[in-house]
Amino acid sequence: MADDRPVVLECVELSKTYGNFRALDSVSLTLRAGEVRALLGKNGAGKSTLVKLISGTEHPDRGHDQIKLDGQPVHWANSGEARSGGIAVVHQEFSLIPELSVAENVMVGRWPRRRGLVDHKAILKSAARAIDVLGEPLPLTMPVGRLSTAHQQLVEIAKALLDEPKVLILDEPTSALNSREVDALLALVRRLAQRGVAVIYVSHRMREIPLVADSMTILRDGREVATVGVREVTTDEVASMIAGSSRAQAKVGEPQDLSGAEVALAVENLVIDGLLEGVSFEVRKGEVLGIAGLLGSGRTELLSSIYGSRHDCEGEVLVGGRPVKDRSPAKMLRLGVAMTPEDRKDAGIVPLLGVGENVMLMARSRGRSPWIRRNQERDTIAEVIDRLSIATAGAGQPIASLSGGNQQKGVIGRCLAAEMSVLLLDEPTRGIDVGAKAQLYRLIRELAQRGISSVFVSSELDELAQVCDRVLVLRDGRVRETVSGAEATGDRLLALAMKTDHEELV
Amino acid sequence: MTSQTPVAESPDTAAPAAKQSPLRRALAWEGTGLLAVLIAVFIILSLIAPNFLTAANMLNILQQAAFFGIVAFAMTLVIVSGEIDVSVGSQAALTSSVVAYMVVTMGLPMWLAALLAIVIAVALGAGIGWIRDALNVPTFIGTLALYLALRGVAHLVTNTFPIPVDASEFFYWGSGRVFGVIPVPAVYFFLTFVVVAVIARFTVFGRSVYAVGGNPKAAALSGISVRRVRILVMSGTAFTAAITGLMHTAQLASGNSTIAVGLEFDAIAAAVIGGTAMAGGRGTIIGTLIGVLFVAILLNGMVMLGLNPYVQQVVRGGLVLFAVLINVARTRTA
Known part of the structure; x- marks a missing residue:
């Protein structure tokens, strides 16, 4: 990499403490013009905190923590100041107004006025200029709600580009896109980089990172673990850096091999257009089955489809050996299958x-x-x-x-x-404290002993390894791997979830 | 009704609350404040309004309370479920007009006409509940449409003139007195109170109304048919509106398209004053009972004081605003 490019963003030993919890601990980051930096780490590793500090939504702990943009120390009071100062963020959740047109959304909050009235011509002109950069013609006057997710994402990016940012932060930008759309987005990011925009790219998809990023910074427990060039490390190494050298956490209960037990619930060839391409698995009586996968891998959609609270799927669900037609929560409950939602x-x-x-x-x-x-x-x-x-x-x-x-x-x-008799648990430990988590793990094991099966979906792969009898890894729309509970570790599951198909793992 | 929970009628509160003294439980209940205001207003009116504190007037108040109170109980369930029904006044007018038309012009027996009119009202209410879910039409819009349309139909049917109904045994059901003392409508009023209170507290359906109003997604995931709950509560207000229309008909001995104007406001005001949250999920039937009595006493007191009817209207409007403000304050502190 050409290191003579000018440094755009320099963060010096940023720390952030919430109460007693140190979310970020002396993390430094230097970004040059046109550099794309992937930012990786588990939930709670400090990625979002770092992004919040850089984008002005939160302030670092101490005065001598510093953020420099083009060599000048900056102190944003809020994200609006950061945005006009040259740092733009595209969040995972869009902030678009579905009924307004593409152009109005791009310019939202800064609609030009003429004689006190909104100047629609000026909106169209400015928005057209911003959209032009994307290299994808978007219908300027169409309501945003009628665009595809990928195009809505582009509108978000156009919005972010309006102030000609020096640094663009993309938070899991591909989690809701299909593979063709992902390629288009990656190409766009590269183009922006060539124009000299420095990009921070938050993602875990190892298929994308080498294609788009020059380097990556890995965070763990609020600290920087490493900053390396993308070609210097393998997926396995990255996975273990993300997970840490921590010894595998103690199993809760003894993982069982229940392949002989009766099948409580079976899923056959479940397809959701653009998300799942034929998922099949069986849960045995008294089994705790984990489902691992990255954000956007379709875990939640899988559970809601089984439970019948989502209807855009094909494929069969069998309870006690019998296929269940026209699934609805009421019907599944009658058959003894219950779901607890993610949110x-x-x-x-x-x-x-x-x-x-x-x-x-x-x-x-x-x-x-x-x-x-x-x-x-x-x-x-x-x-x-x-x-x-x-x-x-x-x-x-x-x-x-x-x-x-x-x-x-x-x-x-x-x-x-x-x-x-069968529980579909979607992220049951999200946002709860450590003590309560441990209690839930024990509870799930206890229930299993009494013959109650669980399908346990979690983005915290460590806990799947700790609790489950068997873990399925969902990747690119299919169950790609099955790991027995005895062999499962957080690192291994992460490596499998991040793996790309043309890469061999040990 | 012995529910002391500050949040919603919950059959499970009894265990921890039982340890407290009855006095402290009474003070902790949010209805207590309203009850105190009710008593204060009652005392003030007794002192300043001539002929207010007489046995005849008390019975009169109960009779008047029935004419919006029956609807208010059903309305409470509608609001708790997160919906609203502004069509009840027009529903009552339609029922009254249609009954008279069927008896006088078509020659149907009274009981059959009444039954058919109730069926029509309930079908309309259920329809609004159904399109709420199937077509995503908010009940406010659906019932607003009925509010206009049904009053129009009622005027068309009666040509805006009262249609006298000659069925004297029927009049007892509107203006008769049980044992020659208690107004029959007051009996309906208390009967409805008991029935709706039991539904709200002791039936799976009643509790589902609270669950749907509190979080429809969670309710649906728990196997509750949100659509069924909405259809049933909307049918409930339609049914009580039809009953109210019949009561008017019996009282006036005629079918009348101009009755029950503003019924929706009095019913909603009573429910909201009684602690029902406009946002849904919270409200009690006993609270609405107190709310109904409060509104009835206030309306009667104004008449007794000889206030200009237009002033009364202003007070009623102010009352609704006041109730909602209290509601907002309550939700904030909760």
Whole structure:
């Protein structure tokens, strides 16, 4: 790499502490004009914190932490200042207004005015200039909501390019794109780099990184582990740097080989257009089956399709050997299959209702009686609260007032109260504390011993390795690998999830 | 009703709350504040309004309360489920007009006409609930359309003149007195209170209404048919609106397309004053009972004070605004 290119961004020993938690610890980063830097690390490794500090949404701890742009120290008060100062971020979640046109979205918040009225001609002209850079003709007057995800992403990028940023930060930009769209995006990033824009590219997809990035910085536990050229390391090495040399964490319970046990739930050739290309697997009675995969690999969509809360899939789901047609949550519940959603607040808890009522939701809708049987319920609720050690003042306490971990236990308790035999757990440990996580792991193992199967989806691969009897690795729309619980480690799963198909792994 | 939970009627509260003294439980209940205001207003009106504090007027208040209170109970379930029904006034007017038309012009027996009118109302309500889900039409818009259209149909049917109905045994059901004392509508009112309160607290459907209003996604993932819940609550307000229309018909001895104007406001105001959250997921039937009595006492007091009817209208409007402001404040602190 030509190191004579001028340094654009220089971060000196940035640290950030939230309460007692040190999210970022003396991380330095130097970026030259036209350089594309991949930023890698697990959840909580400090990637988002670093991005937030650079883009002005958060401020570093100490005064002598420094961010220099073109050699000048900068102190952004907020992300707006950073943006006009030359640092633009394209977040994973779009901030587009679906009903407004492409041009209006590109220029949103800075619509030119003439005599107090919005000057639509000027909007079109400026937006056209920004879109031009993308090299993809977008219909300027079409409502953004009618564009494909990939094109919406381009609108986001055009928005970011409006201020001619020196540094462009892309956060997991390809997680929602199909492979052809990914190629187009990578080409665009390279073109921008050639124009001298420095890019920070947050992603874990080892297929993309060598194609787009010059170098990569790997973070772990808030520290910088390494900054290396992309061609200097193998995927395996990267995976172990991300995971750390930490010894494999102790297994929770003993992983079992249950290949002889009866099949509780089977999925045959499940296809979701552009996402899953034929996923098949079986869960045995009393088995804990992990599903590993990177962001955007279709894990969540897989679970919702099985559960029937999503209907855009083809393929079969069999419960107890019988195919289930026209799946819906109500139908799956009758067959003893329950799902806990990824987003607890959005689709898990009913915030205003008490813990007890939240726990009883599934059991009630599954039961035949139209009456609430309070005495019976009281016993069930007490049992669930006790079993899951939910910390609550009483069954009547609104569930929203509990900690995240206890809320999650309430949501899982819902499946127990309804006496389910297969649990589909989508990121059950997201956003909950370490103690509660350990309790959940033990609970899942305990349930397995009583013959209750779990399909455990998580982006924290360590925990899959700790808890599961068997882990499937979802990659490029298929189950590409199966790892037995005994052999699974976080590193190995990560390496397999990141692997590209023309690369051999040990 | 012994629910003391500050949030929603929850059958599970009894265990921890039982340890507290009844007084402290009463103070912790958010309805207590409203009850105190109700009593204060009652005392003030007793002192300043002539003929307010008489047995006859008290029964009168109950009778008046019934004419929007029955709807208010059903409305509470609608609002708790996260929906709204502004068509109840027009529904009542349509029922009254259609019943009279069927009896007078078509010669149907009274009971059959009443039954058919109820069926029509419930079908319309259920339809609004159905398109809420199937076509994603908000119930506010759906019922706003009915609010206009049904009043129009009622005027068309009656030509805006009352259609006298000659069925004297039927009049008892609107203006009769049980034991010669208690107004029949007041009996309906308390009966509806008990039925809806039991539904809200002790049935799976009732609890599903709270779950759907609190988080429809979570409810759907728990196997609750969100569509069924919405159809049923919208049918509920339609049914009570039809009953109210029949009560008017019996009381006036005629089918009338100009009745029940503003019924939706009184019913919604009573529910909201009683602590029902406009955002859904929260509200109690006992709270609405207090809300209904509050509104009824206030309306009656204004008449007793001889206030200009237009002033009364201003007060009613202010009442709705006031109730919503309290509601917002309550949601913020929760």
